Amino acid sequence: MSKTMLAARMYNVAEEMRVEEVPIPTPGFGDVRVRVHAVNIVPNLSNILSMWTTWFPGDPLPTLPATFGLDPAGEIEAVGEGVIGWSVGDRVYVNPGRYCLNCNACRHGDMVNCSSYAFAGYFGFSPSSVQLLDRYQGGLSEYMVAPSYSLVKLPDNLDYNSAARFGYLGTMYSALKKANAAPGKSLLVNGINGTLGLGAALLAPAMGLTEVYGTGRNPAALSAVEALLPGRIKVHSLADGPVDEWVHSVAGGGVDIYVDALGPGADHETFREGMRSLKRGGRCVNIGAMMGDLVIDIHDMMDQQKAIIGSLWSTPGESQELADMVAAGTLDLSPLEHSVYPLSAVNQAISGVASRNAGFSNYIISPSGE
Structure with missing residues (x-):
């Protein structure tokens, strides 16, 4: 086996990545080495590479030069000492969440709230995250190389390209779980036609949701989302009037759950309209990274017992649940449209995401060339 491999590395913020030869990493204690078949290029990656240090200086990038790539899927090629339950040849998705296992949150089993929590191949959430990123x-x-705690076993009926979408799909799934999504509950998603929002339409059958309402700006994409589950999904263009007025006209007293999947730069009023769409006791979960201070009616939240929850990513266990849904046939990922690029075209893929077919497009880098 060669001692070197190709990797896409960023040397400086706002510069294109360089594809170059680097040493093949050796798995440490508790780690595995994965041969990467697919990596999802998420829409936010260009922001991370070009504007992150300006937008969110408190959320550090790895020490540059560094290899990025948030959502990999592939097969285990080597197993480090101390790994239990995983073998060479296992097909896996690698959840990018990394934690220290030593802080108070980790010792209480709350790894997502680790004081050093980081997204491998992306960014961290505290100064100490850099150690995990590096x-x-x-x-x-x-x-x-990845810690064995991050691995998700893939069933035979789940291809690598679809598995590489588990990051954004899992973000929606975790949000819905936090909001107690279940049969009989109604759901509103701001941005349902986007990469994050589409997950709600795909997950609705598996979670028993029969009443789903979605908004967006692209009428053609909204119609395509509505066609996924005729009669169960209703859509509304943000150009056609306030979200809350529409929801109350079609959903009576409002919805049980509101998930905001709009990205940085989105209008705050749209978020507030979503909040006003909630019925008494409703829950709002924010996953879209809308920026800035938000003015809301806190007294109404008290009287109506509404709640706002911030939800970040998903756990490896939740990712495994997604894989199990695919294995059981309750989660259908066939609507995803894969655009696959070789590693040498990584910069082209990143720039090409801007012209995607809403959330249906799934931009993939295939380092293995398969």
Whole structure:
């Protein structure tokens, strides 16, 4: 086996990545080495590479140069000492969440709230995150090392390209779980036609949701989302009037759950309209990274017992639940449209995401060339 591999690395913020030869990493204690078959290029990656240090200076990037790549899927090629339950040849998705296992949150089993929590191949959430970011590089490389706690076993009926979408799909799934989504509950998603929002339409059958309402700005994309579940999804263009007025006209007293999947730069009023769409006791979950201070009616929240929850990503356990849904046939990912690029075209893929077919497009880098 060669001692080197190709990896896409960023040397400076706002510069294109360089594809170059680097040493193949050796798995440490508790780690595995994965041969990467697919990495999802998320729409936010260009922002991370070009504007992150300006937008969110408190959320550090890895020490540059670094290999990025948030959502890898592939097969285990080597197993480090101390790994139990995983073998060479296992097909896996690698959840990018990394944690220290030593802080108070970790010792209480609350790993997502680790004081050093980081997204491998992306960014961290505290100064100490850099240690984890530097130890575990991202998936835009032929091979990567990952802790065995991050692995998700893929069933035979789940291809690597679809599995590489588990990050954004899992973000929606975790949000719905936090909001107690269940049969009989109604759901509103702001941005249902986007990469994050589409997950609600895909997950609705598996979670028993029969009443789903969605908004967006692209009428053609909204119609395509509505066609996924005729009669169960109703859509509304933001150009056609306030969200809350529409929801109350079609859903009576409002909805049980509101998930905001709008990204940075979105209008705050749209978020407030979503809040006003909630019925008494409703829950709002924010996953879209809308920026800035938000003015809301806190007294109404008290009287109506509404709640706002921030939800970040998903756990490896939740990712495994997604894989199990696919295995059981309750989660259908066939609507995803894969656009696959070789590692050498990584910069082209990142820039091409801007012209995607809403959330249906699934931009993939295939470092293995398969």
